[in-house]
Amino acid sequence: MPQQPLAQVPVDATWEWQEHGACREADTALFFHPQNERGLSRIRRDRAAKSVCARCEVRLECADYAIRAREPYGVWGGLTEEERERIYVKAALTTYGREKGAGLRAAVDLL
Numbered sequence: 162m163p164q165q166p167l168a169q170v171p172v173d174a175t176w177e178w179q180e181h182g183a184c185r186e187a188d189t190a191l192f193f194h195p196q197n198e199r200g201l202s203r204i205r206r207d208r209a210a211k212s213v214c215a216r217c218e219v220r221l222e223c224a225d226y227a228i229r230a231r232e233p234y235g236v237w238g239g240l241t242e243e244e245r246e247r248i249y250v251k252a253a254l255t256t257y258g259r260e261k262g263a264g265l266r267a268a269v270d271l272l
């Protein structure tokens with residue numbers, strides 16, 4: 162069985178915001194894709210989750226946590242895991258500069 166990546170919870174993480182999440186009233190299955198889900202069904206489920214996040218009063222706190230924790234799965238703060246990955250790559254590119262190979266080094270370091 163492949164090793165599952167784990168979130169890297171920031172040492173200064175707080176959790177009170179979760180008490181106010183709009184997803185507390187929603188089906189959690191909306192936010193986490195089932196194994197092998199892809200295509201139109203994945204797009205539709207992600208959009209449904211994002212519509213819940215769009216009216217959530219703690220969206221920024223949620224997104225900040227998920228990005229800093231490198232949450233590997235699910236829609237958090239209105240961002241899918243693929244969207245968060247792009248943020249990590251962008252952040253790494255900034256840190257690593259723009260010279261040839263910088264993108265690859267950033268991607269390798271993020272994997």
Ligand code: SF4
Pocket residue numbers: 179181182183184185192213214215217218219220221223224236237238239
């Ligand atoms: S932003 Fe979305 S995932 Fe985060 S607490 Fe709000 S509804 Fe839940």
